[in-house]
Amino acid sequence: MGGNIEQQIQSRVIAAWQSATPLAICGGGSKSFYGREIVGQPIQIAPHCGVIDYHPTELVITARAGTRITEIIQLLDDNNQMVGFEPPVFSRSTTLGGAVATGLSGAIRPFSGSVNHFVLGIKVLTGRGEVLRFGGQVIKNVAGFDVSRLLVGSMGCLGILLEVSVKVVPKPAAELTVIIEHADPDASIMLMNRLAGKPLPITAAAWLEGSTRIRISGSETGVEAARRRIGGDIDSHGDEFWLGINHQSHGFFRTGSMLLRASVAPGSKFFCPDKPQLIDWGGGLRWTRSGEFDGEFQRAVHRAGGHLTCFRNGDRTGEVFAALPDAVMRLNQNLKNQFDPGCILNPGRMYAGL
């Protein structure tokens, strides 16, 4: 089931361009807390929905941007496949377009790849009101600049996604999570990175409250062999743990205070031990619930060569993403001007002026 309202969306954008009216792009609204606060007339994409093409043996699904992620996950599940980047599903209304535009990946990211590793092609509506296609439905495609991957994580600031083709992956035949006690987070970080350097079928690794959890996925015998090599105890609630982390339903995230997301080199030492932290992505993501966006935690993240995002509950009138070097910001600005010269699409959602 689905609806094609591409022409209505296009007419709205053309009219908005002509009248210099900013638009606030709305998918399922499940990540409306993310990014900066903006002023704009809402434009609803969720009604533009439906799976367009899916052949399991081609490992590709193409759907309109408003299609719910849960619908896609169910369809793939029926065919023993899955979305390879474990997109966060903060509510049932989460759409494919929103997942791609925010570019967020789950715990599987360091082992299987990020959103932009799985996006093969995109149909996009630019701020000029032009409908353009980039990439395609095939895994290998190097014709022209890789605009579809540029649009991943662009927060709607370069164009409105209309359709997306995503590479899908088979569901593993077997999966389990082992739990290893580590009071010292540095010991956990060391273990997670050492294991990631070994040829083992690991698909997630995280540390929280003194415990390291490692997910192993593959064939029955492969998973069993890897479990023996890694050691630890089987966590019978492993699946729940990873869902809780990916969808932020875990108690760690249930708080009214500011949630900070630090992306760092996975092997970076534990920093700011006084702040409660969840370490995901095998060390590459450090979440913390307290603190301020421009405080000591931010300086520690910079020292670790990473970048900090004010993910939830911060001051959304200021910047929420890490500052870009001037030369890089100029290129971001140039691209914005070339895709959305009237600056009408989600203006300022990512950075002020962009």
Added chain:
Amino acid sequence: METTRLAALFRQVLPAELIISGKTSLRVYESDGLTAYRQPPKLVVLPETIDEIQAVMAICQQHGIPIVSRGAGTSLSGGALPHKDGIVLSLAKMNRLLSLDPLNRTARVQPGMRNLAISEAVRHLGLYYAPDPSSQIACTIGGNVAENAGGVHCLKYGLTVHNIAGLKVATMAGDLIDLGGDSLDSPGFDLLSLVVGSEGMLGIVVEVTVRLRPIPTCAKVVMGVFDSVKNAGESVAEIIGSGIIPAGIEMMDNPAICAAEDFVNAGYPKEAQAILLCELDGIKEEVDDQIRQVEAIFRVSGATESRVAKDEQERALFWSGRKAAFPAVGRISPDYYCIDGTIPRQSLGHVLTEINRLSAQYRLPVANVFHAGDGNLHPLILYDANVPGELQKTEALGSRILELCIEVGGTITGEHGVGAEKIGEMCVQFSDDERSQFHRVRNCFDPDSLLNPGKAIPTLARCAEHNAMHVHAGNLPFPELDRF
């Protein structure tokens, strides 16, 4: 600008021995792996440092001199074909490993470092760099980045873009920017993904940080022999559908099998219409499971024979035929022309039938090798460049095959790039608006179009010319354009 004046300009910033301007020496650079296209540059510079690269770029920006950057020159699409008024910026001297981070599994290297040399340099850590284009012994990482190079193992381990952590890029604006980095994502628009595969048109990549993967403990290959291409194709779909992602799965048709077997005696049955080489890797227990599954699928899909390489030596032998397919075809034909289209796998039967029909129509034999897992087809057209008109006929056939790929929902280039070669087909794959957007993206980085001009993205005028060659039912495309 005259060559002597040009050389004098660059001598201000480079030692004389890093500037090549002699006619004979320049001939080395007049073409890349696509030797049918030749054009000597005005001169070649071989900088040894980032400062020197930036100084060269500043001179070019100031004087409006086109720059074609070049790694090992193994491009099969003329990506490094020189510009007649420009210079070639060779990165061959910048070929060192700069730093290695075993814990984070990354290596920072100079752009001229060879693909295979990276894996060799990190093997002692049990790590390797996964993308393996067939030229990996010679091609450079900078060239791989420019073309978003693939290889046999892409289906499981991804293209170049999936295996790059960061790039340091010198821009025409004179900036040195870091894209990506040590973390697994970056703030702002994803410029890293944009620069990978941009064919040297957005900046000069001066440093590359690659992601390294653990070397699998076990790799096994099984060969399936088929008496029809269709059965082989269906077998591939079955394997993928069953939930197995092979490390590599390659198909060869009868002409390719015969050429390879005659050349290297890999043990391929010459009467077969198609063979599949399916490699599985990972931990031993899993590989053993999957080999059994693949063999069962081969039997069900009508394979006349299936053989698992019994040891490392036989595995290398099985692969030797596939790896030697191109030179093997080179032995039976004075020249061959390699195409690089990608198609949805389900169209394989239709596309191969059509290629056979076109081959008969153009009276040019075609041998097919195919990265079957990801739909990347490499038809090799056999021709003789010494026969007048045969190269043009070959190019016309190649162009028809690529249009066929587009018709079935595929693309004109899976891994070789557009370069100078497939400029015309870009007009078929993309609309005017889409190509205009590519030009706008380029303008963000290089408003004077000095980096690799004339490649990858055709101008609207160029497309009008190309499409005019394909007059359908008497209707001239783009009737709104003036023609002279």
